Amino acid sequence: MTLIPNEARRRRKVTMRDVADRAGVGLATVSRVINGKSGVAADLVERVHEAARDLGYRHDLTASSLRRADRRTGTIALVLEDVANPFSSALHRAVEDTAHAENLLVLTGSSDENPERERELIDTFTLRRVDGLIVIPTGGADTELAAVRRQGTPVVCVDRLVELDQVDTVTVDNRTGARAAVQRLLDLGHRRVAFLGDMASIWTARERYAGYLEGHAGRRVDERLVRREIRSADAAEHAIREILDGDEPPTAVFAAQNLLTIGAVRALQRLGLQDRVALIGFDDFPLADMLSPGVSVVAQDPAEIGLIAARLLLGRIADDDDRPARHVVVPTTYVARGSGEIPPTD
Amino acid sequence: MTLIPNEARRRRKVTMRDVADRAGVGLATVSRVINGKSGVAADLVERVHEAARDLGYRHDLTASSLRRADRRTGTIALVLEDVANPFSSALHRAVEDTAHAENLLVLTGSSDENPERERELIDTFTLRRVDGLIVIPTGGADTELAAVRRQGTPVVCVDRLVELDQVDTVTVDNRTGARAAVQRLLDLGHRRVAFLGDMASIWTARERYAGYLEGHAGRRVDERLVRREIRSADAAEHAIREILDGDEPPTAVFAAQNLLTIGAVRALQRLGLQDRVALIGFDDFPLADMLSPGVSVVAQDPAEIGLIAARLLLGRIADDDDRPARHVVVPTTYVARGSGEIPPTD
């Protein structure tokens, strides 16, 4: 068997110089042809392409971006909460698609909601000179984001609001969506609506909680029905069981994040209460419609968010980075599937 | 408001030369210090670090990897079917985690099962000189993979078997898993088991179909119950409805891919047959346990697959690329949740 590395080592990399020699032209001309610049005689263009093909020449983007005036690397970076989370990966996909249309590649990393890790990712990405950065900010690395921005790299923040100079943001109207959901439940006659929320350090968690409160429109909310700082489906399940065990249990639940919604569903199903306690979740999730009852949700459109974010970033990369920050707010839609339409049982 | 780009443009990038001048040492010494090489006097190391800190020096990985002997870029690439697909993204996450431990970054792309796109991705990745490649091969770009391999970049293929020199693969024992599932159904007394499969161009689809046939152990399979080349949940739903409409409908369904399983669930629920027709799916999916009945599946472990693939790749990158291809086969496990345990109704 032939050992590839040896073979590869033997045969030196074919460079523009080689192409130039074989085509009988200057190095500069080869560069012009490869980059598709105008102002080269047609026959030379042909000769260069032919030589390149014969030699199996491959353009080296590393060397290219080192010398190039704009120093572009053709790469953007995406800092997600977790690439395996459905919201993140739908966003990722949308970004990839728009980036691909511009021949850009996407580097990704998961911060796991950890500011330290976010900082680390931002750092390694910028060392690699990415052309732009899309981040779901944990909130704890804003200084670094500002630094990156100052250093010249365009930045777009998604999902969470961040107030930084010349950093665009794309968010969802969390507060309105949450408020409307809670109002629906109250309109149905529910008076005791439990709340399940993520860490208060996360902007969306705070907004959705605010919406929950606003939805009550002056009505008192029982503190015992509120559980915040819940980080997983298991924790959510546990919390719901605890709340339902109390002496004045809720007749409805508002779960402010998709994992928490799933935990709530699990708890209700285990207790056989899925048809008696109403449930509305924030953020849609796959198969929510197939459960019984179907889970009503305040849906966001991660693909739309990703698309807008990518467009904003590409705009800044392409030309006009000299414009103030823009905040885009994407609306949410309520999807009625049954669980949110259950009337109160007393 | 200060316009960042101007500011950034004004102040030239601080380079190793600047650090060297400020520390009063040679350029080579700065390089040695930054790269943590031994053989530099302690006080010089200190001076260099101090100067670098004062000047806000940032190491340029692009320039570094251009000159560096091993030409490593600290980046690996991952070609998935679709980053938004749960199987792909779980794999992605596992790869990211192991890569991160070695300080490697991950570039990703979605081939959408399209060989053309796979080729394109492989091409752009290698132009960027990634240190290694992990691919879910469509099967139509094997020549390109071999070329990449010959050019010296380590390659690991996942999920689908590929026979290439010095290309490791990590697959699942599709055939055994499918066969066992079908046998379970037959043992339960089912005689008419429908089959739903993906495109035959995909290795896993062929293997699972083979397993389905083998599971019948000589018993005749009714061609009318077999549907292959199904590409989406909708198509699967349609196919199942069609089959159940026939004069001799199946009493059980084996769906050979997660999207198809979901389509089958949808069809059965719509027809109100979810408790009468047995169903086993290949590949687990989120919330399969929450449906009623719970969906029994032949589960694979995408995280395990990703972990192994990443380890194989890192091994080749690190040192011994001079070893023959290694094929790792990860076992599947059957997860009984109810839908696969429904006895035949005649």
Place this chain on the structure above:
DNA sequence: CGAGGTTTCGGAAACGTTTCCGGGAAACGT
């Protein structure tokens, strides 16, 4: 037909780093 302008091309410098190499100082052995 010649002056002036435009186009096309190649040599050489530059991008920011790593690595090669050679020189000087220190350490060692005799």
Place this chain on the structure above:
DNA sequence: ACGTTTCCCGGAAACGTTTCCGAAACCTCG
């Protein structure tokens, strides 16, 4: 004390490309 080895260090070359600049060739027009 002197030759030899070892150790640090800095200058310069190199990585593969893009861009600057000047030379040559080609037009255009009075």
